[in-house]
Amino acid sequence: MRLEKVTLKGNEHVTVTAYLLDHPTQFPNVTRRPAVLVFPGVMTNGGKVLTSQREAECIAMAYLAEGYQAFLLNYSMPAWPVFPGPIDDVQEVMDILYEKSADWEIDTNRIAAVAFSEGAYVAVAQAMTAQRHRPNALILGYPQIPEPEEVRPYNAPVLQEIADEKTPPVFLFSTHEDTGRPAKSCLSLLLALDKVGVPYEIHLFQKGAHGLSLGKSLCSSGMGFYVDANWAKWFELSMHWLTANWGEPFPYEGEFLNAADIGGYNIDTYIRDLAQNPACMAVVTEFWPEYGDAQFVAERMDSTLRFSNVWFPQPLKPDELERLNQRLKAIPLA
Template identity: 40%
Template sequence: MYTKKIDFDPQAHTGLTIYLNDQLVAMNRKKARPFILVLPGGGYSFCSEKEAEPIALAFVAKGYHAGVLHYHVGAHRNFEHALLDAKRAMTEIKNIDAQFKVASDKIAVVGFSAGGHLAAAMSTLLEDKPSLCILGYPAILTSFAEVMKIEAPSLDTCVTPATPPTFLFSTFEDNVVPIENSLRYLAALEENGVPFESHIFQKGRHGLSLATQWVSTTPEMIDPRFARWFDLSCEWLTLNWYAAKQELEQTQASFPPAPLDIPLISLMKEEKNRRLLLAAFPKFANKSYEKIVRHYTLNQLHQIAPEIFLPAKLANVEKRIQKNM
């Protein structure tokens, strides 16, 4: 394993530590590996070490490249500066020496508590977003930003359809960050059609990290059930980076879909198509109605409600969509 520390602001002790799997180089293999950027928690007062290197090394052991960002905290706490730290970290990762074969299009961020706040901010506020986001018992709302003594918007209000797919894990019994933070963020993801997976465990204190004996300082912080989040998140990374992509590519290669066979949620990502469909079917403007039908194709909707989705109207819609493609 190759490690390197990149200092950002020595006075504030900010910077990026990278952990690279160099077996690829030694074995002359060419396959690029994804990179996992770890953002430890600590309420913007400090960076929790149990949510830093142990997390990065766990992902390295799974075959990923990884890194830990120490951002502006404590006497230097400042949300805007922390977000700039995260932005610079993304740039540094993409500039890693090509010999290490970092897949620059597969950079995921994993943040815990306040680090989850910063990870969610990267996913909603940065132009150069991570491709996937993992949030562990994250602080999201303005009310908690005030507790952390930073000025930041409620990040649930910043979610857009461009927010990357998200994996969120937390506990109902979290004794520091109310579960409302997670639920509000999940609701915002759903509202914007952003894919997500969530595991909200009933039991568990705040700050469990990996929840194993090797990172826990007290018995109550060891929780084998909660510890399952790590393997589940790795499965989710594979699902989003490889399995789903390969399935989609195979389907498209074999049977390029016609507009009427494309789910509405995909069609309506293109603003011209969205306006066209809203004009043809005004009911789509009702958010609740759209949520019901958005995973169907127009052909499927014709089968369900032929009196609404008339063949002549669908043919006209298809012809106009094809002009936009």
């Protein structure tokens, strides 16, 4: 894994930290990765308003463990000025993700904003107003959805009024007991989304304080009321929701097959079956001379060519593997 930190050109008080997984040569199904952009909530410390660490790196790490590239938005207020300043900052971050998508191996069709409390408001505002590079999904934890009279003095948009059909799908989770960010404000946003046909999923837990983050002890600040196993389910639910909307991010195919069961040969046939047919092995050695060594073959009897290819220092390219596959399929079952 590598870490990169970028300071915005438009606002030196805002940075984005990139947590980037390495490219695994033994995982050919992992190419461009989905990504999350994490917006922490805020907290007051000595009169200064800062992002909450409990909704920062621990959230990024959770998605990183699922194979996502993770990006953490670091900001401070009032360094975030009157609107549209915060939206402009987020737009610059999204532009950076697109510009660096090749180097950072990001699938730009699968970028989710994962945002909490006050951070959720800015994430949604950018997703509703951006002329380019909106996120492809919004995951909102106990979001602050202010009423019109609360945002107008700051020239900030009223989310319930600007929702349109281009707004990305929303996964929202909060609690009935969160009096700091009442659930009814969340419902007003969902009604607005429903009106313009934007799909959403909501999990409104009965119990739980504001700021639960992952609901685990590692991000509880040592406070028992921030540990809640039931609330912690939101993360797994969010992963299921993303897959339901985007499909499997790391596609897989192929099983270990018995040649007799399928009536033929291919690159998913057990090598032990291929080894019993000289015609098969003649084709295989055209692509891999190593398979002319009896000991080399013996060590791989319970594997397949597709699986073994992953472990070769210089594996066959996909088109080469497919040519080998077709050649094997043309050989009659011995």
